[in-house]
Amino acid sequence: MHFTNQEIHRLNRSMLEWYDRHHRTLPWRSEPGDLPNPYHVWLSEIMLQQTTVQTVGPYFHAFLQRWPTVTDLARAELDDVLHGWQGLGYYARARNLHKCAKVVANDHNGVFPDTEEGLLKLPGIGPYTACAVAAIAFNRHASPVDGNIERVISRLFALETPLPDVKPEIKEKSSALTPSDRPGDYAQALMDLGATICTPRNPACGICPWQADCEGRKSGIAPDLPKKRKKAAKPTRVGYAFWIRREDDGRILVRRRPEKGLLGGLYEVPGSDWRAIEAPDEVMLSEAPITAKWSELEGAVGHTFTHFHLNVTVLATTLPADQADQMHGSWTTIDGLADFALPTVMKKIVRHALTYR
Incomplete structure (x- = not known):
């Protein structure tokens, strides 16, 4: 299934219009159309890895109170950062967070690089985070794909190959849909759609701005997508x-x-x-x-x-x-x-x- 340029333009417009009306208010976000603080975006993206929005909120506020800027975080003791991270898990993220803050503060005068390529050179920033920060913080034409976006794109195109094998196809199709205008808002719109409407169970297809174009909805398989391979039992x-x-x-x-x-x-x-x-x-x-x-x-x-x-x-x-x-x-x-x-x-x-x- 492929969309024409005209159809892509219509999908983009309907998604951004939906986001302007229904976006979630999150502590690290700016209002639609405005550029947020890159430090806030980066900090939230690191915290949100394998952690829910509800869990991250209080930690995000606490970090900003103690370390309002990336330079403040760079000057902190690692023990203090790890202590503040308690409860978020995956502690390598906290160690890399501190290392990254030091590099940004010392090598970049406290200013984050504004491209995917530049962000990828920082400690603890992988392809997804570089893409997300570039799009959301700097409005670069980038297409981050998190779990919510995987679900939205899988259903829109009715992709039945199971995860993780389908990831490259999802990335390709998501990139093809990403607009040049407001790519950061567009990425956050897809994240919000997946979190509030295109949910894992019982998606609210009737109020989705993409319902008319969704192949998963048309074929009745949307709730079953994306498919996943059975996980091996944990030892x-x-x-x-x-x-x-x-x-x-x-x-x-x-x-x-x-x-x-x-x-x-x-x-x-x-x-x-x-x-x-x-x-x-x-x-x-x-x-x-x-x-x-x-x-x-x-x-x-x-x-x-x-x-x-x-x-x-x-x-x-x-x-x-x-x-x-x-x-x-x-x-x-x-x-x-x-x-x-x-x-x-x-x-x-x-x-x-x-x-x-």
Whole structure:
């Protein structure tokens, strides 16, 4: 299915007219027709990766209060940025956010590059984010494709190839439809259409500005698109967490994880590596930070990451002060744990470990 230039012009006009009347009011957006703050657009796009608009809103406000400009963010300590990111997950985004802010502040005088090519050279900015920031912040002729736009384009053209194989075709067709006039508003219009009308279930086709042209609606398959390949079952991994309390004052040992890797740069209750479910207990126990008499807490802490499920057994011990002082890490009170950037799985471990007396 192909649209003529005249049909494309009509589709663009109807979409932008719909957006002018029905656009969502979001804290990082300007009004239709106006250019927003590039820092706001970039910050929101990084936060919105694999996270909902509802979740991001309060974090976005909090970041702007603490770091109103990209230069302010660049001057921040990484620990503070990671702490402010707690709850958003995928912490590599926060580390790259900080790196990117430093590059923009130091190498670009606090001004974001205004092209896809320039944006792609920045840390943590991939093809989608470069495209989105170029279009939305700088009104460049670019065609970002997020999950909402994938759904809209799949249904408009009745594309039945499952994701992710259909992505290149979606990108091609979306690019062909993108207007030269107001491409940023047009991209946000498609995002809003997917979020409010062309929803995953029960799309409101009757009020869609593209209903007359939608091949998915005409053929009755719109709710089933885009199709997805069946996901493989997530494996389960296991590990130990070592809850170590100092005898004299009850302080708890935490340490920073390596900069690279899962949850890199965040703080943790010391633990073993996370291994396949059949891993021997003695192997994980050998990775305890100290030889001690351990008490195994009843039950386990469960957490699900993108690619695997995790079950953590908590072992607890109390050390005399002279032995504790030889440990690598930071000793903190229970209340003081709030000052450390602990990811969600570690907060679960802490809650479970607090049953130990």
